[in-house]
Amino acid sequence: MSPLAQLRALPSAEPIFAAGGLFLLFLAAPLLAAAWLDPRSFNGINIWIKPLKFAVSMSLFLLTLVAIAPLLRPEFVRSRGYRIYAGVVLAAIGFEMAVIIGAAALGTASHFNVATPLAAALYTAMGILAVVLTSASAVYARALWHAGRGRTWPVLHDGLVLGLALVLPLTLVTAFTLGGNGGHWVGGTRGDAGGMPLFGWARDGGDLRVAHFFATHAMHFIPAAAIPAALLLGPARRWPAWFAAGGLVALVAFTYAQALQGRPFLA
Amino acid sequence: MPLDDLFSLANRLALAGWAALVLALWGPRWLMLAGGLALPALLTCLYTGLVLGFFASAEGGFFSLDAVGRLLSGREMLLAGWLHFLAFDLFVGAWQVRTARRESVPRLLVVPCLALTFLLGPAGLLAFLALRAAIRATRTPGNAGIPA
Numbered sequence: 001m002s003p004l005a006q007l008r009a010l011p012s013a014e015p016i017f018a019a020g021g022l023f024l025l026f027l028a029a030p031l032l033a034a035a036w037l038d039p040r041s042f043n044g045i046n047i048w049i050k051p052l053k054f055a056v057s058m059s060l061f062l063l064t065l066v067a068i069a070p071l072l073r074p075e076f077v078r079s080r081g082y083r084i085y086a087g088v089v090l091a092a093i094g095f096e097m098a099v100i101i102g103a104a105a106l107g108t109a110s111h112f113n114v115a116t117p118l119a120a121a122l123y124t125a126m127g128i129l130a131v132v133l134t135s136a137s138a139v140y141a142r143a144l145w146h147a148g149r150g151r152t153w154p155v156l157h158d159g160l161v162l163g164l165a166l167v168l169p170l171t172l173v174t175a176f177t178l179g180g181n182g183g184h185w186v187g188g189t190r191g192d193a194g195g196m197p198l199f200g201w202a203r204d205g206g207d208l209r210v211a212h213f214f215a216t217h218a219m220h221f222i223p224a225a226a227i228p229a230a231l232l233l234g235p236a237r238r239w240p241a242w243f244a245a246g247g248l249v250a251l252v253a254f255t256y257a258q259a260l261q262g263r264p265f266l267a
Numbered sequence: 268m269p270l271d272d273l274f275s276l277a278n279r280l281a282l283a284g285w286a287a288l289v290l291a292l293w294g295p296r297w298l299m300l301a302g303g304l305a306l307p308a309l310l311t312c313l314y315t316g317l318v319l320g321f322f323a324s325a326e327g328g329f330f331s332l333d334a335v336g337r338l339l340s341g342r343e344m345l346l347a348g349w350l351h352f353l354a355f356d357l358f359v360g361a362w363q364v365r366t367a368r369r370e371s372v373p374r375l376l377v378v379p380c381l382a383l384t385f386l387l388g389p390a391g392l393l394a395f396l397a398l399r400a401a402i403r404a405t406r407t408p409g410n411a412g413i414p415a
Contacts, residue, residue, distance in 0.1 A: 029308075029312045030311075030312045030315035030316055030319065031316075031319070032312075032316075033312045033313050033315060033316025033317075034315070034316040034317075034319040034320050035316075036268070036316065037268070037273070037313075037316045037317055037320050037343075038316070038319065038320025038321065040320070048319070048320075101319070104319070105319050105320070105322065105323050106323045107323060107324070
């Protein structure tokens with residue numbers, strides 16, 4: 001099969017995640033229009049940056065799972081239980097996006113908002129649904145483990161399993177610390193205006209979003225390290241995947257401790 | 268971008284869309300994609316951006332004529348309302364072109380319907396629906412009716 005044909009066949013393994021991921025990418029267009037037209041700001045930056053970041057990240061999350069789905073056992077992906085679960089994950093993402101966009105439209109906070117009983121209830125629901133949607137990475141880790149190493153390079157298989165398996169525990173620790181902290185800043189300015197380009201992370205104090213970012217992208221960083229390892233050292237050597245996983249856990253621990261001490265990731 | 272510039276930009280986009288639609292009655296498929304999909308989608312993006320940004324702070328509502336008047340009294344929502352006209356009229360025009368091509372409605376007769384839809388949206392739709400119904404009613408097996 002040509003690469004283009006392979007790309008076209010990709011969504012068939014997990015069509016609703018593929019459709020959801022593409023829909024979120026399309027959603028970026030009106031959000032960009034809103035960012036362009038609406039002068040309001042929140043935490044010192046345009047109020048539509050946050051919905052845009054979430055749309056792009058959720059899209060990347062779903063499309064990554066789509067790319068992994070062909071490596072799983074077809075019986076698993078087609079099973080009734082998994083189909084229902086995938087629908088629940090997609091609904092959770094839809095709910096998160098609706099709250100984040102709605103809050104931006106109303107000019108209020110989505111996360112950390114306990115100003116009214118409704119806002120507090122929505123914030124709590126978002127926390128629960130964030131766990132539901134992130135659990136998809138753990139489900140994929142387990143399913144890929146069971147599918148065995150035969151479908152791709154052994155080092156990439158292990159990298160994907162390790163990356164996916166680390167997302168949920170690492171994200172739970174970092175994100176719930178964020179939630180308990182009542183905001184992502186520790187010391188420094190409570191605003192995004194002076195933050196790092198693209199990411200918006202604080203440069204004059206701790207920012208718990210850094211550790212959350214590396215935790216949640218374990219499913220990207222570890223496989224991304226496994227691919228050059230397969231090309232340089234051969235696909236059968238599996239230790240680079242485990243080495244990368246250890247490095248990522250260390251990086252999350254380091255950035256987590258750094259933020260809690262109120263120190264910026266990169267000044 | 269000042270709202271007046273956005274207004275002019277949107278009008279130009281809509282005009283380009285209508286030109287593409289008229290040509291699409293005879294022309295290639297990409298004209299249909301431009302006038303019937305890409306340009307309406309662009310206008311809906313601008314509309315949605317305005318509504319996301321300004322609806323929450325707008326006054327008024329939907330349930331009385333006065334409330335609708337107040338809703339459109341702010342310039343942002345007034346422009347959003349205008350973009351709503353532009354986008355939906357263009358999309359309805361595209362539907363007419365597609366329907367006409369599929370059902371062999373005489374293309375020259377569709378042009379005035381498009382012109383009317385461009386100027387007075389619903390009146391143009393009504394004209395096209397009437398034209399299509401009249402042609403269907405007079406077309407019998409063995410009699411192709413008015414040649415397409």
